[in-house]
Amino acid sequence: MKCPFCSHNDTKVVDKRETNNEDVTRRRRECLKCGKRFTTYERVDEINIIIVKKDGNRQQFDRQKIERGILKACEKRAIPVEVIRKAVDEIEAEIRSQDTREIPSKLIGNLVIKKLKKIDKVAYIRFASVYREFADLDSFEKELHVLLKK
Secondary structure (H helix, E strand, O other): OOOOOOOOOOEEEEEEEEOOOOOEEEEEEEEOOOOOEEEEEEEOOOOOOEEEOOOOOEEEOOHHHHHHHHHHHOOOOOOOHHHHHHHHHHHHHHHHOOOOOEEEHHHHHHHHHHHHHHHOHHHHHHHHHHHOOOOOHHHHHHHHHHHHHO
16 A cells, blocks of 8 residues: 555555444554555445336436335335335345346336335335336226235
C-alpha cells in the first residue's frame, strides 16, 4: 500500500477491524519511511448487475428499489423491518448467484412475490396487484382465490 503522504510503498498494518456491516475491513496503516498513519478500507468488488426491463431497456441493479417495493406492500402491516431486510438480502443473494449478469426484471418480481407470499398474504396481494397489473376485479379475484386455496 502506497503512503498518501510520502508515496513510499512499504507500510505495515497497525490495527484491523471489521465494520458494523461486516462487508468492509478497516485497516490502520503506518508508513515505514515517514511514520505517518492512515486508514484504508477493503471491500469485495461486486460485479455490476444489469436489469433487463419488459420493454428491453436496461438499468443497473438497485437493491433499494426492491426494498422500497416491499416496504410499500407491507405498509401498515405488523411486519418487523428485520424480516423485510432479511427478505431483501435473500433476494439479492439469489440474483447475484445467477450465471449471467443481465437479469430479467420478471425474475426479480417473481422472487419478491415468493418472499411476500411467505411473509404476509395482504402484502403479497398488494404487490401482486401492481406487479401483475390486474386489469380488472376478476383477475384480482382469481389471484385471491388461488391464495385462499393454498
